[in-house]
Amino acid sequence: MRYFYFPGCTLETKAVGFNRSAKEAAGALGVELVTLPEWNCCGATFPLSTDNVLDLAGPARNLVSTAEAGGDTLAVACATCFNVLRRTNHFLRKHPDTLEKLNAFLERPQPYAGQVEVRHLLDIFVHDVGLEAIRRRAVPGLGGLRVAAYYGCMLLRPADEIALDDPERPGIMDALLAALGAEVVDYPHRGECCGAYLTVKSPEASMPMSYRILSAAGRAGAQVLATACPLCQFNLDWLQARLRQQYASYQPLPVMYFTQLMGLAFGLDPAGYGFEQHYVDPRPALAQAGVLGGIRSP
Amino acid sequence: MERPARAPIAHALVIGAGIAGMQAALDIANSGYPVTLVEKLPSIGGRMAQLSETFPTLDCAQCILTPRTVEVGRHPNIHLITYAEVEDIQGEPGHFRARIRRRAAGVRWDICTGCGACIEKCPTRVPSDFDMGLGRRKAIYTLSPQAVPNKPVIDKEHCRYFTQGKCRVCEKVCPTGAIAYDQEDELLEIEAGAIILATGYELYDVTRLGEYGAGQVPDVISGLAFERLLSASGPTAGKIRRPSDGREPKEVVFVQCAGSRDPEKAMPYCSTICCMYTAKHAMLYRHRVPDGQAYVFYIDIRTAGRRYEEFLQRAVEEDRVLYLRGKVSRIFRDGEKVVVWGADTLSGQQVEIAADMVVLATAIVPRPETRRLAEMLGIEVDAHGFLREANPNLAPVSTCRPGVFIAGTAVGPRDIPETVAQASAAAAKVLSLFARWQLEPEVEYAGQS
Amino acid sequence: MRVTISVEQVRSEWVRRIEEVSGQDVMACYHCGKCSAGCPAAEAMDLLPNQIIRLVQLGQVERALESQTIWYCAACQTCYARCPKGVDLPRLMEALRELAMQKRGDHLEIARLDVQALAEFPQQAFIAGFRKYTT
Incomplete structure (x- = not known):
C-alpha cells in the first residue's frame, strides 16, 4: 500500500x-x-x-x-x-x-x-490495513493502557463533507486503539471542541473547553488521551499547567498522538517521538502501564 | 367504467383497531351495517391502550377505552380479526376483495377461555414491546390483562418449544387443550364495499438521534415509554422508576421536538400532541413524586385545543414545572446522572441539568405498512408516508379513490379528540355511501366520495 | 430602551451583505436555541449564538458586530452539525468577523500578544488565529 x-x-x-x-x-x-x-x-x-x-x-x-x-x-x-x-x-x-x-x-x-x-490515516489504517492485521501486528501491544480517544472537531464535522465517522458517536479511533491492546475508556466528550485557535486570542476562553474534555477523560479512568490534531494536542497539553492552578483537584493527563501509541504497540523505538516535548510527560504513565519497557521518567 | 353485475356491498372493511378504527367500526356497526375490523396486534385498542391518562381531563385512558374495546369485541355487526394483516386488496368501490392473513397464534382461540394459566406458567420472559421495552412479558402473552380479545398468542421467536424443541409447559397447563403449536397462518377473503384506513403511527427511531444518546443511555426514554411508567397497569404499576437502577428520579427533564420540526435531520413537521402530553407527563410526574422537579425544554408551546392552554398553565403554576425555552443540543450519561445541555433563550443563558431521567417527545412518524396499503389501494401518501386527503380542507377523510377513507394518525399527527372526530367522519362517509346504495342500488357509485 | 424596527433596518444593505458573504438565509433560523445549547465556547460569549442571528434578523447588525461572541466562535461546527434548519452559523460568524474588521480594522494586535506563549504555539494556531482575527 x-x-x-x-x-x-x-x-x-x-x-x-x-x-x-x-x-x-x-x-x-x-x-x-x-x-x-x-x-x-x-x-x-x-x-x-x-x-x-x-x-x-x-x-x-x-x-x-x-x-x-x-x-x-x-x-x-x-x-x-x-x-x-x-x-x-x-x-x-x-x-x-x-x-x-x-x-x-x-x-x-x-x-x-x-x-x-x-x-x-485513521481511515487508511482501519479500512485499508484492517483492524485484524493491526491486532496481529500489535506486539507487544499497549497492555491494557487506559486511553481516551479524542476526536475533536476536525475529524468529525461537517459530517457530510468529512464522512469519516458518526459525528455524535465516533468510534474509529477507539476501534484502532482497542486493536492495539489499549483499554479504551468511555467518556462523553470525544467530539467536543478544545478551543482551537481561540487560545491565540485568549487562553482563558479555551481553558473551560479543554478542561471539560480532560476532566471527563480523567474521571473515566484514562491514563492518556489520544488525538490526531496538533492544535488539540497543544491546547489540551499546554493548558494543563493553568488548569492545575485553577482547579485544585485537577489531575494531569498526558495527551499523545494516536500514532505514538501505535509505534509503542508495535514495539518500535520511540526515540524520535518527542515525548520530552510534551508539557505533561507521558512517560511516567506509559512506564507505569509497562508500555515503555524499561524506560523510566526522569 | 363497466358496471358490476351485482349491487354494491354494504359491508365495511376497517384496517387498524386503534381508537380511530374502533370508533369508525362502532359507528358503522351501530347503524346496522356489518364491519370487518382487522388489527395487526393480538388485541385492539392501539396506542391509546398504552396511555396512562389523557389530556386535558386526566381521564384514565384504560378506563375510558375498555368500554369501547369490550363493545367492539361483542358487537354482533363487527367481525373482529386480530393478529392479522391485509395482504392484498383487489376490486373497486362497492366490490373490494381483501385477502387477510391471520397469523398463527399457536392457540385455538375458539376453545381458549382466556384463563391465563399458560401465561402464568410460561418460563420465558422477553422485553415487552407494549411496555416499550421497560417491562417483560412471557413468550405466550396477551398485550394487557384487559386485552380484547383476551386470548394469548405464542411468540415463536422466543418460545422454548419453537426455539429449542422442548418445554410445552403451556400445553400441559391449558385446561381446554387450546395450545396448537402446529397451527398455521389462515388466509381469509372478505368482500367490502368501502374501506377505512386507520393504521396509526409509530415513533421516530431514537437511534437516529445521536446527540440525544442514540438510544444507548438507559435513562433516556420516549414519551410513550413514560406513559407505561405512569400507567397503573404498566411495568412499575404506576410508580416512576428509572430503567437503569429502578430508583425514583428526583429531577426529570422533558425534551420536546425530539425529531420534530427538524427538516434538516429528521421530520420537518410538528408532531402536534407532544406539547400537551409533555405538560401532562410533567404534571403526573409531580403528582407521583411530590418532591421531584420537572423541567421542560421547548421551542414553542402549542396548546391549540379546548382547555389545553388552561391545562398547561396548571402544570406551570400548580405543579411548578419549570419550562425552559430552548431546544436541547446534547444529552449524555455522566456517572449516575443524565446530563442535558440546553439553553434558556428567554434569559439568554446556556444551561446544564444533571438529571436522573430524560423523556424525549419523539416525533410521530407513519408506519411503513401504511405506505404499502396505500399502494395496494392506489391512494396517495405524502413525502413522509402519511395518507393524503382528497382535499385537506374540504375532504379531510376522503382519498383520491372513491370508497376509500382515512382517519387518525395514519393521516398525520393528531390527538385523541381529533382522531375520534375524524373516525366518525370517515364512518359517516361510508354510511352515506351505504344509504345511497340502499336507495339506489343501480347508481354509479364510483363518482361518490 | 425601546429600539425602533423599520423596513429600512430589516432590509438594510448590511443584512444583504451578511447573507451574501455567509451564503446563509438568516430568516431560516426559527430560534430553537439548539446552537446556543450546544456551543462549547458560549461561556466566553456575551451573547448566545442564536441572539447574534436574531440581531441580524432585526437588522441590528451594528450590535452584532460589537458583540464579543463573533470572536469566540471557534468554527467547531457543533451548531451546524445539529441545526434543524441547516443554518451554517460558523459561516455567518465568519461573515460578521470579516465585516467587523472591514469597519474597524484587525481584531488582534499581534504586537500585544504574549510573546513567550506565542513561542510555544504550533504553527497552525497562528495561521488559523491570524486568519480569523486579522485581514
Missing part, C-alpha cells in the same frame, strides 16, 4: 514526533507514505466566506500536485490539514465554477477535476 502523504507545517516543526511516529507506524503496517512533492500549507482553517475563493488556492494546490504526481489519494495525519484539504476538495467537486477559476489561477498543465481522495 502506497499513498502520497501530506505532513503539513506543524508536523514538520512542532509536532515532529507525530510525523515520525505516523510514518513509522504506517511502515510497520506495510503502508508506505510518500511525502507529496512541493506540498504547501493548507491554510489551517477552511475559508468560510463565499467571497474567499483565493484562500482555497493553497489547499487546492496540494490536490493538484497529488493528481499531477499520479496519485489518487492524499493521506493526511494532521486532523486540521485533513479537514481543510477534504473540505476544499468537497467544495471544488460541488462548485465547478470555482474549480475553473482556481485552475486558471494555478496555471498548471493539467486542470484539476476533483479526482483525488483526501483521506486521514
